[in-house]
Amino acid sequence: MSNKTKILLLLLVLAIFLVPSGQPITVDVNMSYFGPPWDVDHDGDIDYNDASLLVSRYGDTGPPDWIREDIDDNGEVNSVDASLLVNHYMEYWLVIP
Numbered sequence: 001m002s003n004k005t006k007i008l009l010l011l012l013v014l015a016i017f018l019v020p021s022g023q024p025i026t027v028d029v030n031m032s033y034f035g036p037p038w039d040v041d042h043d044g045d046i047d048y049n050d051a052s053l054l055v056s057r058y059g060d061t062g063p064p065d066w067i068r069e070d071i072d073d074n075g076e077v078n079s080v081d082a083s084l085l086v087n088h089y090m091e092y093w094l095v096i097p
Protein backbone atom coordinates (compact mmCIF):
# COMPACT_ATOMS: atom_id res chain seq x y z
CA MET A 1 0.00 0.00 0.00
CA SER A 2 1.50 3.34 -1.00
CA ASN A 3 1.92 6.21 1.43
CA LYS A 4 -0.71 8.19 -0.50
CA THR A 5 -3.22 5.42 0.03
CA LYS A 6 -2.36 5.18 3.74
CA ILE A 7 -2.90 8.92 4.21
CA LEU A 8 -6.22 8.83 2.36
CA LEU A 9 -7.38 5.93 4.52
CA LEU A 10 -6.31 7.82 7.65
CA LEU A 11 -8.31 10.88 6.55
CA LEU A 12 -11.36 8.72 5.89
CA VAL A 13 -11.11 7.05 9.30
CA LEU A 14 -10.77 10.45 11.00
CA ALA A 15 -13.79 11.75 9.07
CA ILE A 16 -15.86 8.75 10.18
CA PHE A 17 -15.08 9.41 13.86
CA LEU A 18 -15.50 13.18 13.67
CA VAL A 19 -18.83 13.24 11.81
CA PRO A 20 -21.93 12.46 13.89
CA SER A 21 -23.46 9.07 13.19
CA GLY A 22 -25.92 9.06 10.29
CA GLN A 23 -24.49 12.15 8.62
CA PRO A 24 -23.22 11.85 5.05
CA ILE A 25 -19.47 12.20 4.55
CA THR A 26 -18.05 14.03 1.56
CA VAL A 27 -14.33 13.80 0.92
CA ASP A 28 -12.82 15.96 -1.82
CA VAL A 29 -9.16 15.19 -2.35
CA ASN A 30 -6.88 17.03 -4.73
CA MET A 31 -3.53 15.28 -4.82
CA SER A 32 -0.30 16.84 -5.98
CA TYR A 33 3.14 15.32 -5.87
CA PHE A 34 5.96 17.37 -4.34
CA GLY A 35 8.67 14.70 -4.20
CA PRO A 36 11.91 14.74 -6.13
CA PRO A 37 11.87 13.88 -9.85
CA TRP A 38 13.94 10.72 -9.33
CA ASP A 39 10.96 9.12 -7.56
CA VAL A 40 9.68 8.05 -10.96
CA ASP A 41 6.58 6.21 -9.73
CA HIS A 42 5.73 8.87 -7.09
CA ASP A 43 5.39 6.41 -4.22
CA GLY A 44 7.75 8.09 -1.73
CA ASP A 45 10.89 6.04 -2.15
CA ILE A 46 13.61 5.31 -4.66
CA ASP A 47 13.80 1.61 -5.29
CA TYR A 48 13.76 -1.16 -7.84
CA ASN A 49 10.41 -0.02 -9.23
CA ASP A 50 11.79 3.40 -10.19
CA ALA A 51 14.86 1.81 -11.75
CA SER A 52 12.72 -0.66 -13.65
CA LEU A 53 10.58 2.13 -15.09
CA LEU A 54 13.65 4.08 -16.15
CA VAL A 55 15.26 1.05 -17.76
CA SER A 56 12.05 0.31 -19.67
CA ARG A 57 12.29 3.74 -21.34
CA TYR A 58 16.09 3.98 -21.58
CA GLY A 59 17.14 5.56 -24.87
CA ASP A 60 13.70 6.97 -25.65
CA THR A 61 13.47 10.60 -26.72
CA GLY A 62 10.72 13.21 -26.76
CA PRO A 63 9.97 16.83 -25.97
CA PRO A 64 11.24 18.10 -22.59
CA ASP A 65 8.98 17.17 -19.65
CA TRP A 66 7.34 14.39 -21.66
CA ILE A 67 7.67 11.45 -19.26
CA ARG A 68 8.73 10.99 -15.64
CA GLU A 69 11.56 8.62 -16.61
CA ASP A 70 13.32 11.62 -18.20
CA ILE A 71 14.34 12.80 -14.74
CA ASP A 72 16.31 15.87 -15.82
CA ASP A 73 13.68 16.81 -18.46
CA ASN A 74 16.19 17.16 -21.26
CA GLY A 75 14.17 15.10 -23.73
CA GLU A 76 16.13 11.87 -23.51
CA VAL A 77 16.16 9.01 -21.03
CA ASN A 78 19.87 8.35 -20.67
CA SER A 79 22.78 7.81 -18.27
CA VAL A 80 22.29 11.21 -16.63
CA ASP A 81 18.82 10.19 -15.54
CA ALA A 82 20.14 6.82 -14.36
CA SER A 83 22.87 8.58 -12.35
CA LEU A 84 20.34 10.83 -10.64
CA LEU A 85 18.28 7.82 -9.66
CA VAL A 86 21.29 5.79 -8.47
CA ASN A 87 22.60 8.71 -6.38
CA HIS A 88 19.32 8.70 -4.43
CA TYR A 89 18.66 4.96 -4.43
CA MET A 90 16.97 3.68 -1.23
CA GLU A 91 15.98 7.18 -0.07
CA TYR A 92 12.41 7.61 1.12
CA TRP A 93 10.12 10.29 2.60
CA LEU A 94 6.52 10.84 3.52
CA VAL A 95 4.29 11.61 0.57
CA ILE A 96 1.68 14.17 1.57
CA PRO A 97 -1.41 14.52 -0.60
Ligand SMILES: [Ca+2]
Nearest residue numbers: 039041043045
Ligand atom coordinates in the same frame (compact mmCIF):
# COMPACT_ATOMS: atom_id res chain seq x y z
CA1 LIG B 1 9.47 5.44 -6.16
Ligand SMILES: [Ca+2]
Nearest residue numbers: 070072074076
Ligand atom coordinates in the same frame (compact mmCIF):
# COMPACT_ATOMS: atom_id res chain seq x y z
CA1 LIG C 1 17.08 12.95 -19.36
